[in-house]
Amino acid sequence: MAEARRAPTRLPPFLILLLVAATTLYPLSFVVANAFRAKAEYLKAPYGWPANWSLNNFVLLIDNYDVIGAATNSVLVIGCALAISLTASTLAAYAIVKLDLPGRRLFGGTFVSVMLVPSQVLIIPVYLLLSSLRLVDTLPGVVLVYAATNIPFGVFFMTAVMRSVPNDIIEAARIDGAGPMRILVSVVVPVLRTSILTLAILAFLAMWNELIFGLILLPSEANNLLTAKMASIGGRFVTNQPLLMAGLLLTSLPPILVLTFLSKYLVSGIAAGMGK
Amino acid sequence: MSSSLADGDDLAGAAPSRGAPLSRGRRAERRFALLAVAPAALLVFGLMLVPIFGALGISFFKTDGVTADFVGLANYVGLLTDPLVGAVLLVNLQFLIAVPLVLVTATLTAVLLYEKVLGWRTFRIVFFIPSVLSTAVIGLMFKSTFAFDGPVNKLVVAAGGMPVSFFSAPTLAIAVIILALVWSGFGYGALIILAGLSAIDREVYEAADLDGAGWWQKLFFITLPQIRRVLLFVSVINVIYTFTSLFGFVYVMTAGGPGYSTTTLDYLIYQKAFSSADMGSGSALAILVFILIGILTVLQALVSREREPNNG
Numbered sequence: 001m002a003e004a005r006r007a008p009t010r011l012p013p014f015l016i017l018l019l020v021a022a023t024t025l026y027p028l029s030f031v032v033a034n035a036f037r038a039k040a041e042y043l044k045a046p047y048g049w050p051a052n053w054s055l056n057n058f059v060l061l062i063d064n065y066d067v068i069g070a071a072t073n074s075v076l077v078i079g080c081a082l083a084i085s086l087t088a089s090t091l092a093a094y095a096i097v098k099l100d101l102p103g104r105r106l107f108g109g110t111f112v113s114v115m116l117v118p119s120q121v122l123i124i125p126v127y128l129l130l131s132s133l134r135l136v137d138t139l140p141g142v143v144l145v146y147a148a149t150n151i152p153f154g155v156f157f158m159t160a161v162m163r164s165v166p167n168d169i170i171e172a173a174r175i176d177g178a179g180p181m182r183i184l185v186s187v188v189v190p191v192l193r194t195s196i197l198t199l200a201i202l203a204f205l206a207m208w209n210e211l212i213f214g215l216i217l218l219p220s221e222a223n224n225l226l227t228a229k230m231a232s233i234g235g236r237f238v239t240n241q242p243l244l245m246a247g248l249l250l251t252s253l254p255p256i257l258v259l260t261f262l263s264k265y266l267v268s269g270i271a272a273g274m275g276k
Numbered sequence: 277m278s279s280s281l282a283d284g285d286d287l288a289g290a291a292p293s294r295g296a297p298l299s300r301g302r303r304a305e306r307r308f309a310l311l312a313v314a315p316a317a318l319l320v321f322g323l324m325l326v327p328i329f330g331a332l333g334i335s336f337f338k339t340d341g342v343t344a345d346f347v348g349l350a351n352y353v354g355l356l357t358d359p360l361v362g363a364v365l366l367v368n369l370q371f372l373i374a375v376p377l378v379l380v381t382a383t384l385t386a387v388l389l390y391e392k393v394l395g396w397r398t399f400r401i402v403f404f405i406p407s408v409l410s411t412a413v414i415g416l417m418f419k420s421t422f423a424f425d426g427p428v429n430k431l432v433v434a435a436g437g438m439p440v441s442f443f444s445a446p447t448l449a450i451a452v453i454i455l456a457l458v459w460s461g462f463g464y465g466a467l468i469i470l471a472g473l474s475a476i477d478r479e480v481y482e483a484a485d486l487d488g489a490g491w492w493q494k495l496f497f498i499t500l501p502q503i504r505r506v507l508l509f510v511s512v513i514n515v516i517y518t519f520t521s522l523f524g525f526v527y528v529m530t531a532g533g534p535g536y537s538t539t540t541l542d543y544l545i546y547q548k549a550f551s552s553a554d555m556g557s558g559s560a561l562a563i564l565v566f567i568l569i570g571i572l573t574v575l576q577a578l579v580s581r582e583r584e585p586n587n588g
Binding site: 010013014016017020021023024025027028030031043046047084087088089091092094095096099100101102107110111114116117118120121122123124125126127128129131144145147148149151152154155179180181184205208209210211212215216227228230231234241244245248251252255256258259260263266267270 | 302304305306308309310312313315316317319320322323324325326327328330331334341381384385388389391393394395396399400401402403404405406408409410411412413415416417418419420421423425426427430459463464467468471519520523524527528542545546549550555558559562563565566569573
């Protein structure tokens with residue numbers, strides 16, 4: 001009955017949402033269309049799908065701007081930083097929530113209090129610190145910075161979900177003679193694998209889209225990460241928009257793929273990530 | 277939410293009183309716990325805590341990274357009396373126009389999604405796409421779209437107008453960046469507001485239906501008042517974004533120009549430190565922005581603490 005009364009209001013919401021979706025998707029389809037369009041055609045008619053789909057823009061981009069190298073750097077840096085920050089966050093949250101950690105309030109409080117420090121506060125001293133360690137313009141330097149800056153939220157997130165692990169199963173494993181490391185690996189982590197995947201996605205997006213550390217800590221072309229590379233060469237491309245569109249498409253493809261296939265895990269992480 | 281982090285629920289409930297000799301097993305567990313927290317603690321200490329205090333220290337020096345002279349509070353005095361800093365702060369404040377725009381768009385979208393119309397799950401994901409893209413990518417997209425020979429101007433010319441040079445007029449440049457901000461931010465806001473809407477008790481609506489309330493009446497007299505704290509939360513985080521997340525947009529779209537008319541506080545820190553090699557003044561500015569964000573964050577914490585009894 002209530003359904004029947006609400007029926008008349010259901011078409012307008014759908015149409016408005018469709019309009020908003022079009023507003024969101026149109027700029028993206030514009031990028032896709034022109035990434036595959038020849039420059040001459042773009043100058044005449046930038047709208048609609050290209051008359052001839054061409055991979056030429058991608059070839060030019062890869063040949064002249066070492067986009068493959070930048071993408072490789074991004075994958076290496078983010079892969080290592082993700083592994084470090086996820087492992088460190090999970091271990092720390094386990095110690096804080098489930099073990100007899102001396103000073104757990106101090107540890108917990110410290111991680112939370114640095115969670116919202118903006119990167120522009122850190123950038124000058126981190127640059128000076130890394131340069132004194134000769135780590136500026138090296139991939140390991142950025143790996144350390146990305147891992148460290150993602151740990152506070154990681155610990156916060158893992159601490160919250162660690163509480164949901166029932167103490168009974170941990171106690172049962174302990175009575176069976178398992179040590180704390182073994183309990184973590186074979187009891188706690190399997191229970192939390194969905195949450196760890198959610199955290200991995202959030203951290204991946206943060207690192208892939210990071211700009212200011214990438215620009216300043218990896219200045220030489222051979223060490224550029226993909227997002228920073230696209231940002232810095234974007235200005236030179238004003239005469240060749242289709243080439244830029246090809247670059248934007250490559251740079252935004254990983255986050256969009258992650259959202260498309262793993263949205264279930266991402267959406268569930270948003271509520272937990274509200275403080276971020 | 278955050279205050280509960282420090283309260284562990286210690287498994288070994290019957291912890292021995294302080295000073296009593298610890299059993300061998302408990303000593304081993306404590307040692308393991310310290311080892312387990314060490315990697316995270318060391319990384320955060322070395323690359324976040326030390327740098328924060330480092331920034332404070334550097335802010336009392338005049339330094340280009342090689343030589344350093346202690347100047348006391350001169351950097352702060354210099355910043356607070358610098359008309360450029362005042363002008364840049366005003367630029368930041370102009371971007372606050374984006375906050376109500378994001379709020380209205382996000383609320384509208386969330387309320388409509390809440391009607392659970394056909395395909396609402398897909399819509400929800402589509403609206404979230406801009407939130408997973410980097411500000412650099414979004415900035416470049418908008419820069420191309422509004423370029424002098426770009427598609428927007430092609431439409432303007434086709435409609436019989438003169439092409440507009442969007443990025444050489446301060447007001448228009450700021451308007452384009454605000455548009456990019458709203459486009460990129462409303463989906464995230466909508467998701468949070470949708471979560472808030474889902475927490476409203478269904479019975480309230482059923483009672484209103486019995487009283488014959490219409491759609492708009494329910495929106496203004498039930499829905500919006502019920503989620504006012506969530507709306508406040510979304511507003512505050514968006515205010516924080518306008519002080520911390522504009523760097524990517526400004527870097528790729530305008531480089532702060534024309535003149536300093538689109539230079540924001542975060543971009544000015546970058547410029548001072550890495551273009552003019554004035555790291556002391558850059559750090560002092562970073563500390564001032566940090567204090568400003570700290571105040572906003574405390575405000576946000578107060579807001580979300582007040583929200584708890586409502587949810588619980």
